[in-house]
Amino acid sequence: MARFLAWRLAATLFVLLGVAAAVFTLMNTLPGDPATMLVSHFGASAKDIEILREQLGLNDPFAVRFARFLGGALQGDLGKSFQQNRPVARILIENTWPTVQLALVSVGLATVIGVFAGVAAAVRRGSWADFLTMLISLLGISMPGFWLGLMLMLVFAVELRWLPALGGQGWSGMALPALTLALPAAATVARLTRSSMLEVLGEDYLRSARAKGLPERAVIYRHALRNALISVITFVGLQFGLLLGGSVVVESLFSRQGLGQLVVAAVFARDIPIVQGWCLLIAATYSLVNLLVDLSYALVNPRIRYDAP
Amino acid sequence: MPRSRLRPPSTPPASAYPELRRFLRHKGAVTGSVLLLVLMTMAALAPSLTPYDPIAQDQRASLRAPGSAHPLGTDVFGRDILSRVIWGGRQSLRVGLLAVAVGGLTGTLLGLLAGYYRGWTGTLVLRLTDLLLALPGILLALTIVAATGPSLENLIVAVGISSMPAYVRIVNGAVLDVTTRTFIEASRASGAADLRIIGRHVAPNILAPVIVLSTLGLGNALLIAATLSFLGMGAQPPTPEWGAMLSQGREFIFGYWWIATFPGVAILLAVIGANLLGEGMRDLLDPRLRV
Numbered sequence: 001m002a003r004f005l006a007w008r009l010a011a012t013l014f015v016l017l018g019v020a021a022a023v024f025t026l027m028n029t030l031p032g033d034p035a036t037m038l039v040s041h042f043g044a045s046a047k048d049i050e051i052l053r054e055q056l057g058l059n060d061p062f063a064v065r066f067a068r069f070l071g072g073a074l075q076g077d078l079g080k081s082f083q084q085n086r087p088v089a090r091i092l093i094e095n096t097w098p099t100v101q102l103a104l105v106s107v108g109l110a111t112v113i114g115v116f117a118g119v120a121a122a123v124r125r126g127s128w129a130d131f132l133t134m135l136i137s138l139l140g141i142s143m144p145g146f147w148l149g150l151m152l153m154l155v156f157a158v159e160l161r162w163l164p165a166l167g168g169q170g171w172s173g174m175a176l177p178a179l180t181l182a183l184p185a186a187a188t189v190a191r192l193t194r195s196s197m198l199e200v201l202g203e204d205y206l207r208s209a210r211a212k213g214l215p216e217r218a219v220i221y222r223h224a225l226r227n228a229l230i231s232v233i234t235f236v237g238l239q240f241g242l243l244l245g246g247s248v249v250v251e252s253l254f255s256r257q258g259l260g261q262l263v264v265a266a267v268f269a270r271d272i273p274i275v276q277g278w279c280l281l282i283a284a285t286y287s288l289v290n291l292l293v294d295l296s297y298a299l300v301n302p303r304i305r306y307d308a309p
Numbered sequence: 310m311p312r313s314r315l316r317p318p319s320t321p322p323a324s325a326y327p328e329l330r331r332f333l334r335h336k337g338a339v340t341g342s343v344l345l346l347v348l349m350t351m352a353a354l355a356p357s358l359t360p361y362d363p364i365a366q367d368q369r370a371s372l373r374a375p376g377s378a379h380p381l382g383t384d385v386f387g388r389d390i391l392s393r394v395i396w397g398g399r400q401s402l403r404v405g406l407l408a409v410a411v412g413g414l415t416g417t418l419l420g421l422l423a424g425y426y427r428g429w430t431g432t433l434v435l436r437l438t439d440l441l442l443a444l445p446g447i448l449l450a451l452t453i454v455a456a457t458g459p460s461l462e463n464l465i466v467a468v469g470i471s472s473m474p475a476y477v478r479i480v481n482g483a484v485l486d487v488t489t490r491t492f493i494e495a496s497r498a499s500g501a502a503d504l505r506i507i508g509r510h511v512a513p514n515i516l517a518p519v520i521v522l523s524t525l526g527l528g529n530a531l532l533i534a535a536t537l538s539f540l541g542m543g544a545q546p547p548t549p550e551w552g553a554m555l556s557q558g559r560e561f562i563f564g565y566w567w568i569a570t571f572p573g574v575a576i577l578l579a580v581i582g583a584n585l586l587g588e589g590m591r592d593l594l595d596p597r598l599r600v
Contacts, residue, residue, distance in 0.1 A: 018440045026456040142528060142580040144535050147573030150558055154566050165562065245447040249536050253559060264540055267455040275455050283443040 008294070012287045019283045020073060020276075024066055027272045056082060069276070078277035083269050088277040092259065096281075099251070099258035103243045105178045110185035110243075111236050117186070118193025118232075119225060125198060133190060140187025146249045149180035153254075166255045177254045181246045185239045192235050196228040203227075230297060237293030241286045331593055338589025344582030348575070352398030361389035363396035363549045375567050382567035384557055386547075390567060393549040394575050400550040402579065404465050404543070405531040411469025412530070413523045416476025417515070423477065424484025425507060431481070438477045446471040447533050454542045461550075464543040468530050475522055483515045517594040525587030528580040535576050551576045 035052045044052075053059050057068070072079060078088035121133040156176060157165035163175050200206070201224055209219045248260035255261070259278060266274035332338055351358060361379075367387035375382040381390040423434035441449060453467035487493065487510065496506050537543050538552030546553065551572040558569025 015439050015443050018436070019443050022440055023452065026453070138581065138584065139577070142577055142584050144532050144539075144552070144555075144573060144576050144580075146536060146539050147555060147569075147576065150555065150562065150569040150573065153562055154569065158563055158566070241445040242447075245445040248448065248451060249540060252540060263451070263455075267451070267542070275452065279444065279448075279452055282445070282448055286445060287443055 005295075008291050012284075012291065015287060016280065016284055017070075020070060020280055021066070023276050023279045024069055027276060028062065028065065073280065078280070079273040081266075081274050082271045083266075083274075084271075088273045091262070091274065092277055092281055095257060095259045095262045098256065099244070099247050099260060102174065102177055102181065102247060102250070102256070102258065103240060105174060106181035106185065106243050106246075107236060107240055109178060109182035110189055110239060111232075113182065114186040114189025115193050115225070115232065117190040119197055119220065121190065122194045122197035122201065123220060130194075134194070137187035137190045140184050141191070143184060145180055145184055145246050146253050148183060149176065149250055149253045152176050152179055173254075173256070177250045177256055180250050180253070181243050184246075185243065188239065189232060189235060193228065193232050196231045197224060200224045200228045233296055234293055237289055237296075240289050244282055244285065328593075332589070335589045335593060337585040338593065341582045341585030341587070341589060344578055345586060348398055348579050348582065349402060351395050352402055355392075355396045355399060359389070359392035359395050361392040363388065363393045364547045372561070372565055374565075381571045382565075384554075384568050385561060390554075390571055393554060394551070394571055397549040397551045397554060397572060398575065398579075400461060400544055400548060401531065401535065401538075401552070401576070404461060404468070404534045404550075405527055405579070405583075407465045408468035408472065408530040408534060409523050409527050411465060412472035412526065413476055413519060415469070416473040417480050417519055419473070420477040420480025421484055421507065421511070421515070424481040425488065425503070425511065427485075434477065435481065438474045441470070441474045446529070447536060450533050450537060451540075451542070454537060459542040459545065461544055461548075464534055464537055467537070468533050471533065472526050472530060475526070476519065479518045479522060480515050483518055484511055487511050487514045521587065521591045521595050524583065524590045528583035528587065531576065531580050531583060 035049050035056060035058055057065060060068075069079065076089055078092070080086060081088050081091055084091060117133050117137070121130040124130050153165045153176060156163045163172050165176075203224075206219055206224055209223045210216075214223075244259075247258060248264060250256070251258040251260035252264050259281070263275060263278045265271075266278070355363075365388070367383075370379070370383050370387035370389075371385055373379050373383040373387075379389050379391065381394065383389055384393070419434050419438075423431040444452065450464075450467040450471040453470060454463055457463040457467070493506060493510055496510060501509075534543060535552030535555075538550050539556050541553075541556065544550030544553040554572040555569060558565075558572070561568050
């Protein structure tokens with residue numbers, strides 16, 4: 001187990017190094033001069049732009065810039081934002097908590113809604129409730145997240161006026177963005193829970209559990225669901241990555257502070273250090289979540305043991 | 310036991326296309342392909358179907374609610390939303406289909422390369438794929454558009470690349486599986502060249518998963534493309550495109566619900582079509598495949 005963990009962590013580090021190299025190359029070899037973009041609104045002269053290029057270190061050779069970026073990144077220094085002239089690491093940290101909060105609430109909502117709907121559908125296989133659940137979840141996985149957000153805004157903010165449409169604070173501000181992210185994820189979780197429950201429901205040990213007189217609820221939730229959960233966990237883990245992705249559009253849609261809104265603004269401003277730092281942060285988080293997902297298998301199913309390859 | 314099973318197996322009428330018959334009996338696959346075909350036909354016939362120009366502005370007709378002259382209403386520039394939704398299909402569906410083509414072709418080729426030649430070629434391809442997998446698909450596409458600049462062409466490439474890793478992995482696995490079989494060994498022993506082995510023996514065996522992946526991937530490509538366009542990283546105004554149309558809907562959400570509603574319905578229908586067709590293809594061709 002320890003060897004497996006060490007091996008996976010090392011592999012993750014290598015992937016992150018690769019991501020750093022790839023992103024840096026992509027961002028720094030393509031046309032479009034960030035210095036020009038930064039000051040073009042102010043009617044800066046060619047000489048001003050040249051001075052700015054020198055200040056931002058854009059005139060150094062590619063290899064020098066890359067070494068500087070990588071050396072800094074290894075020490076937690078991701079450079080300075082072109083626009084805000086502050087350390088990228090600090091800006092990212094300031095924006096991380098709102099996004100993580102949103103993602104956690106959404107994952108929680110999605111899991112609860114999805115697992116219950118999936119179990120309910122599987123237990124009543126073939127009934128109209130099953131059909132309806134599956135129909136709704138087909139809609140859920142086929143819907144663009146931002147459009148769902150717009151529709152929720154129309155219903156709950158414009159028509160009913162229960163919740164703020166944009167920039168709300170606290171729980172009422174969280175509700176619509178979290179639902180927007182959670183519902184499509186819940187749809188996937190529900191489909192997955194249903195199909196893995198259906199596989200488990202025919203097993204002999206469930207007949208035994210019923211035969212020894214357990215109430216149906218205990219049979220379903222303690223014996224069946226627990227075994228059906230393993231594929232669901234994978235998905236909830238993968239959903240976390242998708243939610244980080246979804247946060248980009250949802251935060252922009254609801255004007256909510258966070259990593260997603262930050263990076264969209266940075267993309268349009270060609271604030272390369274922010275985009276790079278954000279990429280590394282997301283890649284690191286995503287890889288670690290995937291590792292945690294793998295480890296959690298062993299918790300749910302003790303028969304699974306990890307050995308180093 | 311149902312009665313039909315008790316009857317002697319009725320000899321099916323000799324059909325030249327048994328696959329087609331199986332396909333036509335799969336409700337989901339048929340519904341999905343009809344949906345997609347209708348949307349594509351509408352997009353193709355857009356010039357003769359739409360009464361209004363999708364781009365020309367008409368300030369007198371600005372922000373009209375749905376009514377007899379404009380069944381789906383008009384936007385702030387007085388453009389007919391129905392006409393723009395139909396024209397928008399040209400861009401949105403084209404981007405989705407081309408992105409699937411880009412991702413599917415490159416991914417399949419790389420997967421073949423990695424699976425067939427293994428060694429350092431295979432390792433290199435698979436490790437590069439790991440890099441792409443380090444970011445969730447939509448964020449990878451976003452990063453690529455961020456680097457290359459917003460345009461529909463860049464969007465196609467970005468969405469294509471972000472869908473590539475799935476093909477590389479599945480094809481690589483399938484090729485590894487096939488090439489260890491004895492008939493490949495026999496073919497090689499009888500002097501067949503690599504290209505012939507790949508064409509005759511390997512390709513037919515990876516066709517099913519690739520078809521399934523690409524139909525299932527179409528829905529995802531449509532969603533990612535619409536999302537990035539909504540953020541302003543795809544179609545640029547005044548080009549009608551479903552995702553881009555919705556960003557105006559957000560500005561006018563108070564009081565003008567139709568702008569934010571109908572382009573999204575179009576996306577929803579297209580993605581449902583792709584998902585139903587994709588799941589149908591999976592049931593018919595490769596039931597074990599889970600994507």
